Amino acid sequence: MKAFRLLSALLFLALYPALAQTYTKEVSRIIQAKCQQCHRPNDIAPFALMNFDDASSYAADIKRVVSERKMPPWKPAVEGSAPFRDDFSLNEEDRLTLLSWVEAGAPKGDDADLPEPAPVSESPWELGEPDLILSMPEYTPPRVADTYRCFVLPTGLDETRFISAAQALPGDKRQVHHVLIYIDQTGESAKLDGVDGQPGYTCFGGPLIELTIGGLLGGWAPGARTRHLPEGIGQVLPGKSRIVMQVHYHPGGRTAPDQTRIGLWYRAADKVEKRLVNIPLINERFVLPPGESNIEVKASQFIFPFVSGKAIQVAPHMHLLGRKIRVEVRDADGTVRPMINIEDWDFNWQGFYTFTEPVKLPANSTVWLTSYYDNSANNPRNPNNPLKAVRWGEGTEDEMCLAFVGVVFDNESLLPFRSGSTR
Ligand code: HEC
Structure with a gap:
């Protein structure tokens, strides 16, 4: 009797993970929330994870990338x-849960436990x-593996507008890896457009x-x-300007036309009280000596002398030698508060x-912005062979030490009349 109890306890322990964690109950929900925005048909990821068959056939790969923290590709450290x-x-x-599910042989579970499939929106435009x-x-x-191309898009707008949201919609999601949206107020981009015979x-x-x-x-x-940006905030798009859209293509062996x-x-202008400005924190004067693997570079800080503000968003930027990047706020009393910390920078x-x-x-x-670079031969992403001293520049073989912090100023008011004011 005792032996039987022991045996059943052991059996229970052995089966416990399988009993506790199934695809239909836990795993499908995690994959839906954290993987399917890319692992769906015709999107950036090389295969879909839409159902049990998908997930179980990739179970070993899922285990590997999840234990190495390669996937999902969310970069900021907690x-x-x-x-x-x-x-x-x-x-x-x-x-x-994902790891022990694979460990337990990727059990399916009861179909009745499956979540509702994620809703498919009618329009590709999210807002x-x-x-x-x-x-x-x-x-x-x-x-080729990677192409970085800027496209010049005249807005056709005579008047200045305030923007509350911008979305890039890849023509071919399988190859568009990221998009940056710039404003050209000078017309310089038009002179570069098409000089090599391509758009x-x-x-x-x-x-x-x-x-x-x-x-x-x-x-x-x-x-x-x-x-949308929070209420009362807008980004300025000056009249007659052009949008320059930088697209990073990563076609993965096959290419197709993209648009x-x-x-x-x-x-509306009468709803915008404050501008959001993406302020660059930059250091353009560094040199990364060849062969060194942990080079610290600090960027000039910006100081808010009399006005206070708020940071809404942050976008760190380095190239291929960058390994870590950190942005933080130091208060006048020395207190440091975190904004973002990326420990395994990946340009992609x-x-x-x-x-x-x-x-x-x-x-x-x-x-403050602090970043670290690896300009040694051990860095598999190092584009320079032979190694060389690397400085600021826009090319693949150059580097950057840059972060944009999207800021609004507390005391700014663009409204012509503020209710409550006594003029
Ligand atoms: C933001 C988009 C995105 C999300 C979210 C995402 N993936 Fe991926 N995944 C990719 C892309 C793109 C690749 C192709 C390899 C690459 O570019 O790094 C990939 C590759 C993989 C691979 C194969 C990689 C290899 O080294 O063999 C696995 C396995 C994988 N993802 C699992 C997952 C799982 C599990 C999740 C959720 C927990 C997830 N991914 C979330 C985009 C994503």
């Missing part, structure tokens, strides 16, 4: 980052029909034009969601990260 909206990282519990849609001409990237022009680290304040409008990467579009949503997975709660920038606080 430690050293403020909480972000639309975070698609796996928490520890979900990670362990309904945009007020303005801009489209690049059709372009087929060459059959647009080659660009890697930036749009190769002089950017004015507010010149970076936004960015898009697979898995990102489009949202990526940008949708912009306006906010850069993005705009929006804070769940805007990060306060009190008067006299400073914002």
Whole structure:
């Protein structure tokens, strides 16, 4: 009897993971929330994870990438980052669930436990029909690993508008890896457009034009969601300007024509009290000596001398030698508060990260950027063979030390009349 009890206890323990965790109950829900925005048909990921057959046939790969923390490609570390909206990282519990499910032989479970499939939206535009849609001409990237191309899109607008949201909509989601949206107020981009006989022009680290304040409008990467800026806030799109859209293509062996579009949503001028400006934190004067593997570079900080503000979003940017990047706020009393900390930088997975709660920038606080580079031969991404000293530049073989912090100022008011004022 005792032996039987022991045996059944052992059996229970052995079966417990299988009994506890099934595809239909837990795993399908995790995959739906954290993987399917990319692992669905005709999207950026190389295979879909839409059902049990998909998930079980990739079970061993899922185990490997989840244990190595390669997937999902959410880069900010919990430690050293403020909480972000639309975070698609796996928490520890979900990670362990996926791992022990594979360990237990990837059991299916009862179909009745399956969640409702994620709703499929009618329109590809996440916030309904945009007020303005801009489209690049059709372009087929060459059959190489990565192509970075800027396309010039005249807005056709005479008047200045305020933008509350921007979405890039890849023509071919299987090859568009990320998109950055810039504003060209000078017309410089038009001179570069098409000089090599193809639409647009080659660009890697930036749009190769002089950017004015507010010149970076936004960015898009697979898995990102489009949202309106908080009420009362807008980004300025000056009249007669052009949009320069940088597209990173990663065609993975096959190429096809692409025609990526940008949708912009306006906010009426009488509803905009504050501008959001993506302020660059930059160091352009560093040198990365060849062979060194852990080179620290700090960027100039910006100081808010008399005015206070809030950071709404942050977008760190380095090239291929970058390994780590951190942005933080130091208050006048020395207190350090985190904004973002990326411990395993990957150029392919850069993005705009929006804070769940805007990060306060009190008067006299400073914002710091610290980044680390590996310019040794051990860095498999090092583009330079033989190794060489690397400096700031826009090319693949150059580097950048840069982060854009999307800021609004507390005391700004663009409204002509503020209710409550006594003039
Ligand atoms: C933001 C988009 C995105 C999300 C979210 C995402 N993936 Fe991926 N996944 C990719 C892309 C793109 C690739 C192709 C390899 C690459 O570019 O890194 C990939 C590759 C993989 C691979 C094969 C990689 C290899 O080394 O063999 C596995 C397995 C995988 N993903 C599992 C997952 C799982 C499990 C989740 C959710 C927990 C997930 N992915 C979430 C985009 C995504």
